[in-house]
Amino acid sequence: xxxxxxxxxxxxxxxxxxxARPGYTAEAAPDDAALMRLVQQGDERAFTALxxxxxxxxxxxxxxxxxxxxxxxxxxxxxxxxxWRSAARYSEERSPxxxxxxxxxxxxxxxxxxxxxxxxxxMPMSIDHAPNAALAAEGQSYNPSRxxxxxxxxxxxxxxxxxxxxxxxxxxxxAFFEGLSHSEIAERLHEPLGTIKSRIRLAxxxxxxxxxxxxRELAT
Amino acid sequence: MTSYTQHELFDLAGAFALxxxxxxxTRAMEEAMASSPAxxxxxxxxxxxxxxxxxxxxxxxxxxxxxxxxxxxVREEPGGHAAAQAARKPRRSVVPFAAAASVLxxxxxxxxxARMQVEIGSVSKKLEHREATLNSLLHAENHLRVIHLKAxxxxxxxxxxxxxxxxxxTGVIHAFRLPPASSGQAYQLWAVINDEPVSVRVFDSDPxxxxxxxxxxxxxxxxxxSKLLVTVEPRGGSRAPTSVPLLGGGLSGE
Numbered sequence: 001x002x003x004x005x006x007x008x009x010x011x012x013x014x015x016x017x018x019x020a021r022p023g024y025t026a027e028a029a030p031d032d033a034a035l036m037r038l039v040q041q042g043d044e045r046a047f048t049a050l051x052x053x054x055x056x057x058x059x060x061x062x063x064x065x066x067x068x069x070x071x072x073x074x075x076x077x078x079x080x081x082x083x084w085r086s087a088a089r090y091s092e093e094r095s096p097x098x099x100x101x102x103x104x105x106x107x108x109x110x111x112x113x114x115x116x117x118x119x120x121x122x123m124p125m126s127i128d129h130a131p132n133a134a135l136a137a138e139g140q141s142y143n144p145s146r147x148x149x150x151x152x153x154x155x156x157x158x159x160x161x162x163x164x165x166x167x168x169x170x171x172x173x174x175a176f177f178e179g180l181s182h183s184e185i186a187e188r189l190h191e192p193l194g195t196i197k198s199r200i201r202l203a204x205x206x207x208x209x210x211x212x213x214x215x216r217e218l219a220t
Numbered sequence: 221m222t223s224y225t226q227h228e229l230f231d232l233a234g235a236f237a238l239x240x241x242x243x244x245x246t247r248a249m250e251e252a253m254a255s256s257p258a259x260x261x262x263x264x265x266x267x268x269x270x271x272x273x274x275x276x277x278x279x280x281x282x283x284x285x286x287x288x289x290x291x292x293x294v295r296e297e298p299g300g301h302a303a304a305q306a307a308r309k310p311r312r313s314v315v316p317f318a319a320a321a322s323v324l325x326x327x328x329x330x331x332x333x334a335r336m337q338v339e340i341g342s343v344s345k346k347l348e349h350r351e352a353t354l355n356s357l358l359h360a361e362n363h364l365r366v367i368h369l370k371a372x373x374x375x376x377x378x379x380x381x382x383x384x385x386x387x388x389x390t391g392v393i394h395a396f397r398l399p400p401a402s403s404g405q406a407y408q409l410w411a412v413i414n415d416e417p418v419s420v421r422v423f424d425s426d427p428x429x430x431x432x433x434x435x436x437x438x439x440x441x442x443x444x445x446s447k448l449l450v451t452v453e454p455r456g457g458s459r460a461p462t463s464v465p466l467l468g469g470g471l472s473g474e
Binding site: 044047048051052054055056057058059060061063073076077080081084085093094095096097098099100102103106107148149151152153154155156157158172175176179180181182183185197200201203204205207208211212 | 231232233234235237238239240241242253260261263264265266267268269270271272273274275276277278279280281282283286287289290291293294295297368370379381394396397
């Protein structure tokens with residue numbers, strides 16, 4: 001019989017699951033990285049499967065910067081075209097696929113927003129408020145299994161974000177949602193640049209330790 | 221370009237993954253990562269956090285025509301994808317005996333395809349059922365309580381949502397990213413009631429890592445239940461947990 005203390009301690013054990021079964025995920029339901037490897041070989045079906053999987057969250061991210069849906073969808077399309085053309089340059093040792101695609105999408109959205117001098121819709125952007133039910137309702141419904149997983153993931157990330165101090169959280173949100181660099185954040189908040197750098201560094205380290213407690217801290 | 225110490229570059233890894241570094245810092249990071257696997261790994265760990273943040277937002281499904289336009293553009297892309305182009309290159313003409321062999325292979329494949337179609341039909345029905353059930357659960361009212369069971373890696377590791385319907389006195393297990401148990405084993409869900417684990421259900425997951433187990437009889441209230449746990453047990457289940465819990469979730473406020 002296990003004790004409840006043991007239970008608390010041991011229910012944080014990932015090794016007997018997917019981590020201990022290399023290849024399982026890729027064989028049964030290819031993950032983003034497995035799809036991307038196929039895309040790098042020119043597999044169009046893998047590319048559309050990747051699109052189906054991540055386009056909704058990328059469109060949501062683009063809409064936070066470019067609120068006009070038609071413009072945002074054009075940016076989404078161009079993001080995927082850029083990904084298709086530059087797939088060979090992607091390295092999974094440098095970035096997860098979703099972060100790479102998000103970086104492309106965000107860069108394009110910021111370019112569009114700045115070049116067209118459109119007014120940014122600076123709604124109160126917080127990871128708690130990020131889901132925009134009205135916008136989601138405009139689109140097609142998507143796979144409920146996927147939605148249940150996304151909701152679970154959203155809950156976990158929101159919980160991790162709530163573990164940050166308010167100034168740390170503000171700095172992360174300005175960088176993530178509005179695409180500001182740390183010098184722009186410092187200017188916006190009238191704070192010294194070093195303070196902002198420090199907040200982002202500590203906040204990212206905190207998020208990492210909460211979301212991926214098993215990830216190894218590397219000595220610097 | 222400003223020169224940065226290794227320590228400064230490691231400190232910038234989070235901001236770099238977030239896209240918040242200056243152009244000068246970005247260039248320095250990219251150059252340093254090319255020669256420092258440790259720095260690249262540090263950036264990768266932070267980029268995983270960024271990916272989690274992206275994935276955590278509620279998605280907005282694009283209009284269907286965006287997908288159609290994307291496929292069209294990909295196919296019309298001048299020059300196209302280098303690898304795709306290579307794949308589309310005309311091949312040497314086949315010799316006649318190869319054509320004959322292909323007829324035989326096609327016949328054999330036809331049988332295989334027919335078998336696979338039956339399997340696909342069965343899987344599709346199962347998926348439709350799972351999605352209909354989850355849809356109804358996700359729209360359920362106040363009488364439904366959701367308990368989240370987590371593993372160590374809460375974002376990419378396995379997870380379970382347990383739906384406790386106090387009105388119907390039944391529960392539903394929805395597991396995801398949970399690989400099927402090894403041969404001769406199964407997962408067993410336990411409710412810890414007054415500090416004693418009580419077996420709730422023995423189950424296994426599908427090859428896609430999902431499991432949906434419905435109509436699990438439950439008491440009408442979660443009173444006295446402090447947590448739910450999942451252990452790996454022999455296929456028929458055990459009377460008490462025999463392994464350390466793989467997943468667990470507490471019921472606060474009970």
